[in-house]
Amino acid sequence: MFVAGDWWKLTDEIFETVRIGAGLAQTGRLSNEGIGRGLETLAVFERFLAAHGLDRDSVHAVATSAIRDASNGARFLKAARAASGLKIEVISDEEEARFGYVAALNSSTMTDGLVLETGGGSIQLIEVANRRAESLRSFPLGAVRVTEEFLPGSGPAKKKDLQRVRTHVRQALSGYPAFAQSGKRIVGMGGAVRNLAAAAQRMADQPDIGVQGFVITREMLAELVQTLAALPVDQRGEVPGIKVGRGDIILASALVIETVVQMGAFDGIEVTEASLRDGVFLAREFLAGVEPPLFEDVRVAGVRNLATQYESDLPHVEHVALLSLQMFDSLAGAGLFTPKPGERELLWAAAMLHDVGMTISYDDHHKHSYYLIVSAELPGFDPRERALIAQITRYHRKGAPKLGELAALTRPGDEDLLDRCSVILRLAEHLERGRDQSVREAHLRANGHGVDLHLESEGDITLPRWSVERYGDGDAFQRVFGRRLLIG
Numbered sequence: 001m002f003v004a005g006d007w008w009k010l011t012d013e014i015f016e017t018v019r020i021g022a023g024l025a026q027t028g029r030l031s032n033e034g035i036g037r038g039l040e041t042l043a044v045f046e047r048f049l050a051a052h053g054l055d056r057d058s059v060h061a062v063a064t065s066a067i068r069d070a071s072n073g074a075r076f077l078k079a080a081r082a083a084s085g086l087k088i089e090v091i092s093d094e095e096e097a098r099f100g101y102v103a104a105l106n107s108s109t110m111t112d113g114l115v116l117e118t119g120g121g122s123i124q125l126i127e128v129a130n131r132r133a134e135s136l137r138s139f140p141l142g143a144v145r146v147t148e149e150f151l152p153g154s155g156p157a158k159k160k161d162l163q164r165v166r167t168h169v170r171q172a173l174s175g176y177p178a179f180a181q182s183g184k185r186i187v188g189m190g191g192a193v194r195n196l197a198a199a200a201q202r203m204a205d206q207p208d209i210g211v212q213g214f215v216i217t218r219e220m221l222a223e224l225v226q227t228l229a230a231l232p233v234d235q236r237g238e239v240p241g242i243k244v245g246r247g248d249i250i251l252a253s254a255l256v257i258e259t260v261v262q263m264g265a266f267d268g269i270e271v272t273e274a275s276l277r278d279g280v281f282l283a284r285e286f287l288a289g290v291e292p293p294l295f296e297d298v299r300v301a302g303v304r305n306l307a308t309q310y311e312s313d314l315p316h317v318e319h320v321a322l323l324s325l326q327m328f329d330s331l332a333g334a335g336l337f338t339p340k341p342g343e344r345e346l347l348w349a350a351a352m353l354h355d356v357g358m359t360i361s362y363d364d365h366h367k368h369s370y371y372l373i374v375s376a377e378l379p380g381f382d383p384r385e386r387a388l389i390a391q392i393t394r395y396h397r398k399g400a401p402k403l404g405e406l407a408a409l410t411r412p413g414d415e416d417l418l419d420r421c422s423v424i425l426r427l428a429e430h431l432e433r434g435r436d437q438s439v440r441e442a443h444l445r446a447n448g449h450g451v452d453l454h455l456e457s458e459g460d461i462t463l464p465r466w467s468v469e470r471y472g473d474g475d476a477f478q479r480v481f482g483r484r485l486l487i488g
Contacts, residue, residue: 020076021144024144028071038080065096094136098136098283103274112128113182114179115128115188123256131294155232156231187272188272189271192250192254196254257269298380302378302380303353306372310357312355321348323442328344337481356368366394384410388410391404396425400476401418420480426472426473
């Protein structure tokens with residue numbers, strides 16, 4: 001569901017691990033079993049489309065390396081068209097990499113660095129400079145290929161097998177120049193990256209609020225490789241965070257990713273929930289006609305999209321955000337606190353999303369907003385930032401702010417950040433209590449042992465003044481900023 005260039009929402013999906021390219025590395029052909037699994041899956045997908053009333057001509061069906069490289073790929077495509085009515089487009093390795101680039105750049109704040117997309121048959125590496133794709137390369141280092149060639153056994157992996165994989169990856173990527181010039185940031189996408197991130201989160205005993213923006217450090221990758229290699233193949237899918245259907249190939253993925261991170265001298269790999277599918281959707285539908293198909297600001301696009309999805313009163317939340325930032329800037333400018341890096345942006349996001357819980361119920365909507373934000377991917381923000389946005393929103397009405405169950409995601413000083421932003425957002429909400437934007441500007445100015453609230457209006461401000469005086473929680477303001485709040 002989407003309105004091109006405005007908002008979008010995922011309403012349903014189905015997923016199947018087909019392994020259509022199993023055996024391809026040895027024979028160069030798709031096996032009869034693989035073709036059968038592919039046709040069976042397409043039949044299910046075709047019924048899924050019909051159940052949702054989707055016309056086949058409106059569907060973008062794409063095939064990647066397995067079909068591209070197989071000598072009998074054309075035979076499969078012909079059978080697939082006859083069985084499902086879907087016209088499947090075989091995209092080139094460069095197109096596949098480009099869609100990965102579009103997905104990664106529209107779900108992260110990367111400006112310069114490297115994008116790694118993992119698949120069953122190949123991986124794609126995209127060098128990014130100033131948010132533009134400088135080079136797009138595909139390498140036959142997919143998890144299925146590497147597993148079949150180097151890790152075929154059913155028991156724990158031997159050290160020599162792990163070293164063979166690492167050596168093979170290094171040789172395949174030895175001529176890739178981007179490692180020397182791609183900077184310090186790498187974003188990874190694909191099911192394997194997401195699974196490894198989920199497993200790393202559990203190993204670190206962090207709350208599970210999704211892996212969008214999570215960074216798998218070098219140390220985490222090394223621990224994951226050691227853990228997976230020590231297990232028989234049929235037990236790797238039992239590692240918390242790893243899906244059962246990916247257990248037999250996840251070690252190969254971990255080794256490839258680990259080697260890429262080491263060769264690029266990266267500290268870790270940042271994870272995005274986005275996938276090739278998202279890249280196709282954004283490039284071909286949502287941002288069609290925009291070149292390159294990128295959001296001007298990923299965080300702004302993600303926040304506004306979530307607010308629109310949950311039918312927030314946009315003029316109201318935008319004005320609350322404006323008033324919040326005016327008060328934030330005036331307090332910081334007066335030296336009453338020193339903002340943490342990114343704090344202002346987190347306050348803005350919380351202000352924009354503070355009412356999303358209204359889609360469930362007005363009563364306790366601050367609590368509903370909290371768990372909707374925690375459950376959302378919110379592209380461009382990492383788990384810590386999402387946790388803080390959710391908690392600022394949670395306390396925009398009442399209560400003493402606390403990090404609670406999300407404390408494990410935070411850093412020193414984040415409790416003070418939560419206190420400050422919650423109090424400011426609470427004040428802004430009261431100043432916009434009439435939802436009429438009557439208070440045009442709000443500034444907080446130090447005055448002796450107090451802070452004066454100065455308002456500029458374009459209408460009757462009886463309601464916002466009353467709301468601040470009655471519910472503005474001057475005690476909380478004094479506790480956080482060490483001064484009394486005085487309303488001018």
